[in-house]
Amino acid sequence: MSSEASEAERSEASKRAGSEATREHGGGGRSEASKRARSERDRRSVAADGGTASSGATRAADAARPDDSLLRVRDLDAGYGDLQILTDVHMDVGDGEYVTIVGPNGAGKSTVMKSVFGLTSYMGGTIEFAGEAIHGLAPEEIIHEGIGYVPQNDNVFESLTVRENLEMGAYILDEVPEEQIEVIYDRFPILRERSDQRAGTMSGGQRQMLAMGRALMLDPDLLLLDEPSAGLAPDLVQEMFDRIDRINDDGTAVLMVEQNAKEALGRCDRGYVLVNGENAYVDSGEALLNDEQVRKDFLGG
Template sequence: MSYLAATHMTCGYGGANIIEDCSITVERGEVAVVVGPNGAGKSTAMKAIFGMLNLTEGSVLLDGQDITHLPPQDRVPKGMAMVPQNRNVFVLMTVQENLEMGAFIREDNIAPTMEQVYELFPVLYEKRYQLAGELSGGQRQQVAVGRALMTQPKLLMLDEPTAGVSPIVMDDLFDRIIEVARTGIAILMVEQNARQALEIADQGFVLVQGQNRFTDTGEALLANAEVRRSFLGG
């Protein structure tokens, strides 16, 4: 069984279902990417996996344990961390204070983890005493990812991590995501930059109208003529 097995998920926001019979799996140390057109249900699927929406059908298993009915705050100690697309830093706190907030559930020494975050994102060390609200968009994303890593997650979920950043910053962030996966953490990422995301993906899921349209390796999806024509611009 996959480390994360979110299978046959169906849910919405009180009216019609946004996702229906949607399945997403991730292995330890792998990057899984969810792509698709606007309104396909990508972010909804992430919220369902993290427990922010109740499923009407389906289940979510993490490392073989059924967490379908756990609220988000109880999934974090199980090893889940999620970085939302918007408002994902405390703008009136310093970079270091943001990272410390990420470790609020921990009772051990957080210094080694903070050192690892600073090694992964050297600019955060340089700006550790600067308010997060004064940083560039790309630097804020690094703070948000770093704060999530402070929880020592086994599954890191990223909702549009490169939204609004330059291509150079996007490439650098993707490089850092690969580094995180190499430590054994499972990465699940929703991305609008589909082609670039699939280039680093071990597994890819193409959602259309809340359902799985294509599921394959990132390499295979990039080589699929229909996927290229319909979702990657040819």
């Protein structure tokens, strides 16, 4: 990291990176950086245990779940301080699956995401990742388990350059993985062009690409994306969704919160609809798009 970044900036950046760092799949196999990161969590089970499934775009108490669940959430109660937001939430993400959470404002969508990443008050239930309980763990512990998180707001370090932001994404490693930075530059060419530019001077779309690029520095098994299209110009929204598709195609499981429900459901494997902090519907994205009640209540008819 350049000498221009102050010690205070580095300290604050390290704390925030602990909440946001993730790992990226490169083409043709994993990079040395991702192998190093993965070696820190070899103790994990290869796959999660099985469970009960739930059906269709109907009331979702027992949602249809993949047999190879990577993330398994059961009876989750969580919130902020003493304020409970989520009640008995069930959710699953299979290995390599693309899952979207939609619902009205205030439904608790982002709270689910933050709860998985250890950023809320845990009040009950279980969160398992690759067969191990992770509820109650701090974010800096969870990134070692192979989960990465890109928040909707404050998702770049504005005073740092593009390259310095990427370096912070690999802060848990002893050395900056140059080969992984090249992987990110190949995926997001604009970041290579703007390598020395301060993140705070970038456009909204460029900042989102930087946040995702940093999130991919440690090659996560599961990538959490909170409103990735928020604030983007209309002509950039499709590009952003296309990039997420390619990340998932490379083998990374994706759990995404998105207000652009029609677009998100049209691309994902499965979708969850949350209402008032509780499960309402779950099914394949296509089935939810075609469900009359879901369309009427949540998709504008």
